Amino acid sequence: MSDPAEIYARLTTELERKTPLAVATVVSGDPLGAKLLVLPDEILGSLGSPALDAAAIADARAQLEAERSITRTYSGPEGEVDVFLQVFPTPPTLLIFGAVHVAQPLSVFAKHLGFEVIVSDARTKLATEERFPDVDRIIQAWPDEALADLPVAPNWYIAILTHDPKFDEPALIGALETPARYIGAVGSRKTNIDRRRRLTEAGVSPEDLARVRGPIGLDIGASTPAEMAVSILGEIIAERHGRTGAALTGKAGPIRGDAEPVAAR
Template identity: 45%
Template sequence: MNELYEELKELLKQEKGVALATVVGGGGGDEEHAGANMLVYPNKSARGTLGNAALDALVIEDARQTIWTGQALTRTYSVESETGALAFDVFIEGYPPPPTLIIVGAGHIAIPLTIFAKTLNYRVVIVDARAAFATRERFPLADELIVEWPDEVVEKMDLNPSTSVAVLTHDPKFDEPTLKVVLARNVGYVGAIGSRKTKAERDERLKKQGLTAEQLAQIHGPIGLNIGANNPEETALAIMAEIVARRHGKDAASILNWNKK
């Protein structure tokens, strides 16, 4: 009883990626199928069945894709049977691991940014070499607080497309080595604080250290959407909004255009 649900609950708790597929209609009016469930894992294995082996095989393929995108959709599948082709409507929902935001630099913007990110169910990791800034008193909601040199910390981390990195120290000796590490990996978002002038100078220095134009183009800077932010809270909101927009694949032109995806 409740085996699949218990397993799903456990995987969500452990922050592991998984997809759930449910037959919601079709099957030639055979009501036995409606409500059949199957869990699909990133390695293409599955638990449970939709009641038809051929259907399971088709759905596993699609379900696996949704694990990383977090998509939820209903698709109709056609399966051969003794009585001819049967159509099944299957709802598939991907549960990616929760997104992580790594904030490098525990200054005044990092405080509201942590609150916004936690509200949006991000896992938040704060990294700062300065022990006076990265304190539990300042960041009661942070999942992790690490007082070490940020580039060394980030180097050891599991960075993936679910990871966003906001580099906020204002200090090239912390920011630049960290950006070099992050840009060598495949993350979902990387932004760095600083004016257009600061960004241009930083880009120039990073270029001399061997970063390509393509890598530099990945840095969102000045960081955040241009919402006129003029205090730490508004800047944090601008950064968080940019991270969400990036996660949903929105480009600058489509953010205010409801006719564009």
């Protein structure tokens, strides 16, 4: 049994480490305020009874998987209790190829949105801490080398901003071999047509090509680097929630999150 201060200290440490975790709290009934911290391989605290703990742990793990916090009612030894199951899933990662001008506001805005941000570029003059002070990781390498080293998962988003076929084509081919949720590549309509032709010639299938968003971003007329960053992140957020990115005016249905309300991230 852990005391509340120990649970809180561990919670803050694990959140800083980005550990996927859940916290169950009795919000109505006794013992009011009791907490259970559900870590991948460890449980701290108790809600007052082993049976309630077991039920809350199982539900907390399911909610973590679904990335959705919820309040549930359980029967405890002292009667009914409401337990808030708050989940903190692994944050999404934005992998940016090309430490170019657009990458600077893009990385800053993405950090505000809760993304882990990695910037990769073989040009060591561009991929520097001075230019990207806020990012989680800078990789000075060719795209295929960088990708070979990264655990790209389905909650990863890849933006290819290099504007140079010798960088962006290996980045695209490598990205298409990963389960990344989103792959976008900067470039004019002409660049995109040329790029798709070259990728087809290099053996990329039509199904894989259909995964590539290009020209990257939403249609908001973005022209400055900051506007382009907003356009790209708008498309990424829409993809994250299964939305189109169209204006809400005249649309029906929920405004926020997926079809069902989602937890704050």
